[in-house]
Amino acid sequence: MNVSMTVRLALKNIKGNRLRSGLTMLGLVIGISSVILLVGLANGATSSIMDDFSSMGADVITVSIYDSEKGMSYTELDELRKLDLIENASPYSMLEATVSKGGNKVKGSSLVGCGAAYAGMIGAEVEKGRNLSPVDIENSIKAVVIGNDIAKKLWKNKNPCGDTLKIDGDDYTVVGVLKSTGSSMGNNTDKTVLMPISTAQYLGADVSITEIYLKAVSEEDVDTATAEAKAYFKDKKKIESDYMDVYSQKQMLKSMEEANRTLSLLLGGIASISLLVGGIGVMNVMLVSVTERTREIGIRKSLGAKKKDILIQFLMESTVLSVLGGLMGIALGIGIGKIISLFGTAFSPSIGMMMISFAVSVSVGLVFGILPASRAAKMKPVDALRYE
Numbered sequence: 001m002n003v004s005m006t007v008r009l010a011l012k013n014i015k016g017n018r019l020r021s022g023l024t025m026l027g028l029v030i031g032i033s034s035v036i037l038l039v040g041l042a043n044g045a046t047s048s049i050m051d052d053f054s055s056m057g058a059d060v061i062t063v064s065i066y067d068s069e070k071g072m073s074y075t076e077l078d079e080l081r082k083l084d085l086i087e088n089a090s091p092y093s094m095l096e097a098t099v100s101k102g103g104n105k106v107k108g109s110s111l112v113g114c115g116a117a118y119a120g121m122i123g124a125e126v127e128k129g130r131n132l133s134p135v136d137i138e139n140s141i142k143a144v145v146i147g148n149d150i151a152k153k154l155w156k157n158k159n160p161c162g163d164t165l166k167i168d169g170d171d172y173t174v175v176g177v178l179k180s181t182g183s184s185m186g187n188n189t190d191k192t193v194l195m196p197i198s199t200a201q202y203l204g205a206d207v208s209i210t211e212i213y214l215k216a217v218s219e220e221d222v223d224t225a226t227a228e229a230k231a232y233f234k235d236k237k238k239i240e241s242d243y244m245d246v247y248s249q250k251q252m253l254k255s256m257e258e259a260n261r262t263l264s265l266l267l268g269g270i271a272s273i274s275l276l277v278g279g280i281g282v283m284n285v286m287l288v289s290v291t292e293r294t295r296e297i298g299i300r301k302s303l304g305a306k307k308k309d310i311l312i313q314f315l316m317e318s319t320v321l322s323v324l325g326g327l328m329g330i331a332l333g334i335g336i337g338k339i340i341s342l343f344g345t346a347f348s349p350s351i352g353m354m355m356i357s358f359a360v361s362v363s364v365g366l367v368f369g370i371l372p373a374s375r376a377a378k379m380k381p382v383d384a385l386r387y388e
Helices: 003-016 018-056 074-081 134-138 148-155 197-203 222-235 249-292 294-302 307-341 351-377 381-386
Strands: 060-065 086-095 099-101 110-114 126-129 143-146 164-167 170-178 192-196 211-216 244-248
Touching: 018 249, 018 307, 018 351, 060 222, 060 249, 074 086, 074 211, 074 222, 086 197, 086 222, 099 148, 110 197, 134 197, 143 164, 148 170, 170 192, 192 197, 211 222, 222 244, 222 249, 244 249, 249 307, 249 351, 307 351
Parallel strands: 110 192, 143 170
Antiparallel strands: 060 211, 060 244, 086 110, 086 211, 099 164, 126 170, 143 192, 164 170
């Protein structure tokens, strides 16, 4: 019996028992679709986070000092800018404040006290007006650059530059509006208000600067620049490593990639349990099929069919069941993932995981089909023909 004939016979037997075949494949379909869906959602979430980090730039270094008494003053940042591999530095401080104009308040807005270079470091560009300048910081000017959503809510279609808004009851002049970028690293820049760090200190920001962004001269030098910054804080500022963190976006991206691989393997392993259950289902149904078709096996053997022919026939049936279940599972997993993505959840299916899942599905059909196929092949024609 050739392969094509065996496949056609397997499909005919599967079609003849549609309900049973469908229930047999159900375990495999659920298992594979779960693997595709969970890994795809994990990849999507990680890719979204990594895109946020990447938008800041791989040449940005974050410094966090946990002891405010060892923080820096704004003028001391010039020492950081003089380091060989540091191009620029900007402090930042997150504050809580009420932003309003004419009785209209902006819910969910965030206030950031920062330096002139901050907007460029987080990948924010000025759409209207200008950015904060060193003069604004040096003179504690009540100037602000606002996010796109704030501008639309408070000024509708008008240009807010030159006008004022209130922050905790005080008037601040709008000097610029940021381009719409959406949420990045948990912060929605469209609802952000940037003001000079020196001005923010009057609203409760620490006088001592403990959060700093550094920009390396190039992405290639970022690791060396990170080491140089660490050495500066340890040797010049006498801050031990327990009281500070100095890390680059490049390091964070690498950590995220490693975490994603671990998470994908974990989710894939958990979902693969369903494949094992599906394989057991295939074996049980094939054993039932062998019992039901005992007389058929006897007739075929009496007409000259060899053990190998019977073995291949039943093994092919279990394999075809697994292949169909695998293809349906992949299609279902991708379909559900695409539907979920319509509601804003990132979904990024993995081609590699699809191939692995399909290979595992085929393997399940072969492995769990061996016992039923072997039992069918070992039947004696006389006993099989006598079976009632």
